[in-house]
Amino acid sequence: MSNAMEIVNQARKLDRLSMKDITTQLVEGFIELHGDRLYKDDEAIIGGIGKINGRPVTVIGNQKGASIEENMRRNFGSPHPEGYRKSLRLMKQAEKFNRPIINFINTSGAYCGLEAEERGQGEAIAKNLFEMSRLNVPILSIILGEGGSGGALALALADEVWMMEYSIYSILSPEGFASILWKDSKRSSEAADLMKLTSYDLNELGIVEKVIAEKIENRWINKEDLMKQMKKDIIDKLDSLNTLPRETLLEKRYDRFRKF
Known part of the structure; x- marks a missing residue:
């Protein structure tokens, strides 16, 4: 097994499995849906409907860019509030039509710029957590690369959370951790080992x-x-979650997060 900082570097690579790969190769007949019906569309998040082995599903996930131009357009996979509101709109739609939800996460965190705060970044993330805790359809979240802070958690309040082997999930970056704890971001490798952020x-x-x-x-x-x-694996898990009565599904989801 690699050391923690090697895994961090691997998780950040741009050639990792992406939301575009998922929607073109894993999901059949994917139709992307746009906008949060409040402000605008956020290209840092791709979301829509399709099928997996003929089963209708809603899929939502972060998309980083494969080039500088695309990264700028997609804000390096860091959503604004409208990205989270779009996600919630699609998750509520999935509940209405009884479709399971699969979220794919790859973000260093929610965008922390002034305009994001002005449009209610914290409220948008909190609303996602509140609403996801009681959506009465199965939710599965898979971390593809980086799973950073509340920006990742806003798509990860699920019945189960899975991680790719070389992905990370943490409250902040190792560089941020080292800067806060030791006032020295160069100690990021040491921080990564302490943070327990690997799969x-x-x-x-x-x-x-x-x-x-x-x-x-x-x-x-x-x-x-x-x-x-x-x-x-996804189909097997959805089959398993679908057998649960909705009250049991919600109770188990609640208990999953309360134990932390």
């Missing part, structure tokens, strides 16, 4: 239920094979 650490602590392997015998699994296995 292995969080699975062991019971914060996430599943680690999705990205390597076999020290060889990277290609994206096609990775998504084929992921599709099978």
Whole structure:
């Protein structure tokens, strides 16, 4: 297993499995839906409807760019409030039509610029958490790369949270942690080891239920094979969650987060 900072660097790579890969190769007949019906569309989040093995689903996730231009357009995967409000609109729509929700997370955090705060960033994230806690359809969240702070949590209040093997999930970046604790961002590698932010650490602590392997015998699994296995695991989990009475589903979701 790599050390924590190596995993952080791997999680930040731009060639990781992305929301675009998911919507073109894992989800069948994906239709993207836009806008939060309040302000505008946020391209840092892709969301819409499609099918997985013929089962209708709502899928939502962060999209970083593959180039400087796309990263600027997608704000490096860091949503504004309208991104979270779009997500919630689509999740409420999924509940209305009894579709399970699958969220794919890859963000260093919600955008912390002045305009985001002016438009209610904190309220948008809090509203997502409040509403997701009582949505009466199955919710599965999968961290693809970075899972940073409340920006990630706003899509991760789910029945189960899974992580890719080389992804991270934490309250802030190792650089931020080192800057606050030691006033020295260069100690980020030391901070990463302390923070317990890797998939292995969080699975062991019971914060996430599943680690999705990205390597076999020290060889990277290609994206096609990775998504084929992921599709099978997702369907199996949705089948399992769908057998639960809705009251039990909500109770188990509530208990999952209360234990932390």
